[in-house]
Each structure stands twice: as structure tokens, then as C-alpha cells.
Amino acid sequence: MRKQDNYKDTNMQKETYDVVVVGAGVVGCSVSYHLAKSGLKVALVDKGSAAGEASQAAAGMLAPLGDEAPNQEHPLQQLGMAALGYYDGLDEQLKQETGIDIGLVDVPTLRPAFDEQGVAQLQALFTRQQHFLPGLQWLDGSLVHKIEPLLPETVQGALLSPYERSVQAARITLAYARGAAIRGAHLVEGCPVGRLIRQGQRVVGVETTQGPMYAGVIALAAGAWATQWHTRTSIPPIFPVKGQMMALQAPPSLHLRHTVYAYGVGGIVPKSNGTIYVGSTVEQAGFDKAVTAGGIATLLTVVAKLTPDLNRARFVHAWAGLRPGSADGLPLIGPSQSVQGLWIAGGHFRDGILLGPLTGHILAELIQKHSTPFGLDLQAFNPDRFGGWDSASSLT
Ligand SMILES: Cc1cc2nc3c(=O)[nH]c(=O)nc-3n(C[C@H](O)[C@H](O)[C@H](O)COP(=O)(O)OP(=O)(O)OC[C@H]3O[C@@H](n4cnc5c(N)ncnc54)[C@H](O)[C@@H]3O)c2cc1C
The missing domain is CATH 3.50.50.60 (FAD/NAD(P)-binding domain)
Structure with missing residues (x-):
């Protein structure tokens, strides 16, 4: 047939x-x-x-800063900034029109650095973006650990970005x-x-x-x-790029105050329903959406590196999705x-x-x-x- x-x-x-x-x-x-x-x-x-x-499947981070210091004039950067601003008031508008709460979480994003190279990269990003992203601040290591005690003491500094938020995708x-x-x-x-x-x-x-x-x-x-x-x-x-993620449930004593995102490592994202998302792998695996042992192992290293105390959080579930990558x-x-x-x-x-x-x-x-x-x-x-x-x- x-x-x-x-x-x-x-x-x-x-x-x-x-x-x-x-x-x-x-x-x-x-x-x-x-x-x-x-x-x-x-x-x-x-x-x-x-x-x-x-x-x-997404973590729902609204994070136009991306993985490297982009050129402010770049069309994707401009689209990203406009897209972030587009979320202002969108939660209330959609709630009113549809009754659905999009789970906007207004906690700031912290991008920590753990070595000199990481500090230099983030400071370069800060210099380029400070006039464009409201409230962007560079924080030294001791202060970072004070405002986010779940980060390890090895943190050397961090970029604090209050305007980058997250939603339930x-x-x-x-x-x-x-x-x-x-x-x-x-x-x-x-x-x-x-x-x-x-x-x-x-x-x-x-x-x-x-x-x-x-x-x-x-x-x-x-x-x-x-x-x-x-x-x-x-x-x-356009092609599929697999990403695996997991959700954790932490006791009140392990309250995460920020979204934590580190280049080349991953992200820890507090969600409006009280869970914490940990992500994510980046894999070329065709249209396969299996959660794998290797994927979970990678996610556990993200927790160990960024917020080691969350090793005590309860595992809730894991999943995978296919990002639409482009050439x-x-x-x-x-x-x-x-x-x-x-x-x-x-x-x-x-x-x-x-x-x-x-x-x-x-x-x-x-x-x-x-x-x-x-x-x-x-x-x-x-x-x-x-x-x-x-x-x-x-x-x-
Ligand atoms: C693990 C993970 C973490 C992510 N984290 C973030 C994040 O923090 N922030 C962020 O901004 N983005 C994130 N993303 C990326 C984001 O999820 C995607 O870019 C976005 O969801 C793509 O939306 P889309 O509508 O293009 O595709 P999809 O949501 O995949 O929708 C495409 C739809 O097309 C349908 N379809 C396909 N073929 C056909 C057909 N032949 N006939 C009819 N229907 C068809 C599919 O069933 C599907 O429902 C993440 C993605 C993953 C996987």
C-alpha cells in the first residue's frame, strides 16, 4: 500500500x-x-x-544571554531581548483570557563561575550586556554564596540577572x-x-x-x-537535538532562591509547582526520546557541580524531548x-x-x-x- x-x-x-x-x-x-x-x-x-x-519537555528558562557573549547587534540577540520583554504582563493577560496560569517564576538567574576562565567569560558578557538587560550585576564569590547558599563554596563569582525568568513550558x-x-x-x-x-x-x-x-x-x-x-x-x-531532564523535590531546608545556569554544565531551575528542574543533555540521537542511564548520570553531575546539597532532594521523574536545532x-x-x-x-x-x-x-x-x-x-x-x-x- x-x-x-x-x-x-x-x-x-x-x-x-x-x-x-x-x-x-x-x-x-x-x-x-x-x-x-x-x-x-x-x-x-x-x-x-x-x-x-x-x-x-523544556526547562522554560527565558534566557536570551545564551551560552557565550553575543554581539548586541546580532539579529538573534535582538529577537531574544524583544522576546523577553514580550513576556511582561503576558502571564496576567493569558490568565485573564484563558484561565491558565503559565507558571511565571520571577526569581533571578545566577550564572556562576568556578575558575579564572569562567570569571573572565562572564565578566566579558557583563560588560557587553549591562546596558541592555535591566539589573544585570557582577557579584564576587563570597557575596554569591551568601545570596545563594546552595551554590558550593568554590564559586568564584557570578552574574546576577533579575530580568531573566522562567515559565512552565x-x-x-x-x-x-x-x-x-x-x-x-x-x-x-x-x-x-x-x-x-x-x-x-x-x-x-x-x-x-x-x-x-x-x-x-x-x-x-x-x-x-x-x-x-x-x-x-x-x-x-532543522533537525532533532535530544535533551534529557529530571525533576527533584527538595525539603524547605534546601530552598533554591535562583535559577542557576552555568555554561557547558547545565541549569537548575526552580518551578512554580515547587519542583526543581535539572537539565539538560544535548545529544544527536535522531528522533529517539528514551531516558538513558547515561543521561541521568550527566544530570547528576550537574547537581553535584552547581548545587551539591540538592543530592539530598527527592528524585521525582525524568524525561526527554527533541529541540528543533537549525543548521x-x-x-x-x-x-x-x-x-x-x-x-x-x-x-x-x-x-x-x-x-x-x-x-x-x-x-x-x-x-x-x-x-x-x-x-x-x-x-x-x-x-x-x-x-x-x-x-x-x-x-x-
Ligand atoms: C530538554 C529541553 C530543555 C529546553 N529548555 C528550554 C528553555 O529552558 N528555554 C527555552 O526557551 N527553550 C527550551 N527548550 C527548547 C524549546 O522546548 C523548543 O525550542 C520549543 O519547544 C520548540 O517549539 P516548537 O513549537 O517549534 O516545537 P514542538 O514543541 O516540538 O512542536 C512541534 C509540533 O509539531 C507537531 N508535528 C510534527 N510533525 C507533524 C506532522 N507531520 N503533522 C502534524 N503535526 C506535526 C509535533 O507533534 C509537535 O507537537 C528546551 C527543549 C528541551 C528538549
Whole structure:
């Protein structure tokens, strides 16, 4: 049986929409929410469930500083800063509109250094970013240990960043999904999308296991799976990067006052439900999502290095998810030039929870031919930079 024979005609056959959004992660849910809010008829389609993949696996850190001292002028840095500001008031807005609390935790982030090289790197970051990130401060070792007693005494200094917060990744995603549904979007779960349906160079719909769905615009927000619709090239533009994490429950005597994040080591993130997330591995393992003994061993070294007293915390559970990595580390956002009516939003790698809400807003504005929000320069995120997009992908 050929793969397309899996597509069944159902009562969805004649359904037409202004926009079909493929993928109900944080990006697709935000796109759908913003389009539905503007009065467009939207279908949001997922092969599994809303917030079923990377957007439920994430630590939820809103941390645009990244892993190295970036250039303030870099488009990703500008997008990250705008995305962080975009969260201001978003928790209250979404709570009011949807009843969902996105679990925003307003504790500051501490980036500790344990040797001279680490101190030099963080101080360079501080020098470059102090005028852009409100409240950024350099703290010497003794002071760091005083404000965060769970850090080991070997800490040499730390960057304190009060504006970088964290959220519950699944909840922000589900809040957007519910917000979209409240405004009339049609959420279709358990419905893998296959080929794009084209008339000439223009996309007019998608095939799905529940029948074809038609729309003037298709927005692909399929996370690590997006390359399914890309023209075959030697370098896939978007690919899965596995991350394993675990949750701990600490007694009140081990109260963590900060998110602790160390370059090349990992992060310890206090969550709104009282658990502490420990993350995360970075693995090239295809679409495998198994939690492994080696993964847990890595996470235990993160605890031992950053907050050794948390060795006494109770292990709650562990999980793995697939980040949508991109070939040059930058997201893909905007219209495809190769297929008219096709829009792409993906490849947000380790920052999709930070960038997803704003990305959804941007894509929704551009689809409606409005100007780019916040005057952001999106050229570096051109989705065709690795080659064209393709209608001929089959259901996998
Ligand atoms: C361990 C870990 C820790 C992380 N920590 C952070 C963090 O602290 N901060 C941060 O900002 N980011 C973090 N991230 C990254 C973040 O989770 C991702 O960048 C973000 O969730 C990507 O969102 P998305 O909507 O693009 O993809 P996803 O959430 O993966 O959503 C894509 C959706 O598309 C659907 N789909 C795929 N193919 C099809 C198809 N053929 N038909 C229909 N539907 C389809 C999938 O089922 C899925 O639901 C982390 C990720 C991991 C794994």
C-alpha cells in the first residue's frame, strides 16, 4: 500500500480555512492564537496533542544571554531581548483570557563561575550586556554564596540577572492553544499532516490522515519534524537535538532562591509547582526520546557541580524531548519564496519557549501583510536560506 492511501476522506474533506497551522507546540499555538484573535479562520493540526513534544519537555528558562557573549547587534540577540520583554504582563493577560496560569517564576538567574576562565567569560558578557538587560550585576564569590547558599563554596563569582525568568513550558503552550480555541480556532489533535496540496507554485491545502484541509495559507510550525517538507539537501535545515531532564523535590531546608545556569554544565531551575528542574543533555540521537542511564548520570553531575546539597532532594521523574536545532543556529521565520502561501516558523533550538510567543505574533502579523512587530530585522531568519520547500513529502 502506498503511503498516501493512508489519507482518508472524512467530513473534513470540504473544510476550508484562512490558515492551517501545522504543529501545536508553543510556536504553532502562538501563531494560531494571534491569527484567531485577528478574526481569521484557523485550523491548528497536530500529529499528537498540543504541547506534546519539545514544548512540554523544556526547562522554560527565558534566557536570551545564551551560552557565550553575543554581539548586541546580532539579529538573534535582538529577537531574544524583544522576546523577553514580550513576556511582561503576558502571564496576567493569558490568565485573564484563558484561565491558565503559565507558571511565571520571577526569581533571578545566577550564572556562576568556578575558575579564572569562567570569571573572565562572564565578566566579558557583563560588560557587553549591562546596558541592555535591566539589573544585570557582577557579584564576587563570597557575596554569591551568601545570596545563594546552595551554590558550593568554590564559586568564584557570578552574574546576577533579575530580568531573566522562567515559565512552565507546557502551560504557556496550552494557554495559547486554549486562547486560540476560545477565539474560534479549530484544534485537530492526533492528525498527522502529509503532503502540501498545490496549484502550480501556490499551496492551497494539506493532506492529513483525516482528509484534505484547504487554506490560502499554510504555516509550518512542526518543530524538529519540519524538514519533512524541505527539498532534500545534504544539510537538513532543522533537525532533532535530544535533551534529557529530571525533576527533584527538595525539603524547605534546601530552598533554591535562583535559577542557576552555568555554561557547558547545565541549569537548575526552580518551578512554580515547587519542583526543581535539572537539565539538560544535548545529544544527536535522531528522533529517539528514551531516558538513558547515561543521561541521568550527566544530570547528576550537574547537581553535584552547581548545587551539591540538592543530592539530598527527592528524585521525582525524568524525561526527554527533541529541540528543533537549525543548521546555522538561527530560527527560520517568514514566507517561503519557493512555495507561495507557505510560511515557516521553526528551528528555535534551545530558546523556543523564550522566542515562541513573539515568533507567533510576528508570523501572524506578516501573514496579514502588517509590518514586523518592534521593527525587528528578520533577514537572517529567511526560511529559504538552506534551499526551497517542497510539496512532495509523505506521511512519516
Ligand atoms: C530538554 C529541553 C530543555 C529546553 N529548555 C528550554 C528553555 O529552558 N528555554 C527555552 O526557551 N527553550 C527550551 N527548550 C527548547 C524549546 O522546548 C523548543 O525550542 C520549543 O519547544 C520548540 O517549539 P516548537 O513549537 O517549534 O516545537 P514542538 O514543541 O516540538 O512542536 C512541534 C509540533 O509539531 C507537531 N508535528 C510534527 N510533525 C507533524 C506532522 N507531520 N503533522 C502534524 N503535526 C506535526 C509535533 O507533534 C509537535 O507537537 C528546551 C527543549 C528541551 C528538549
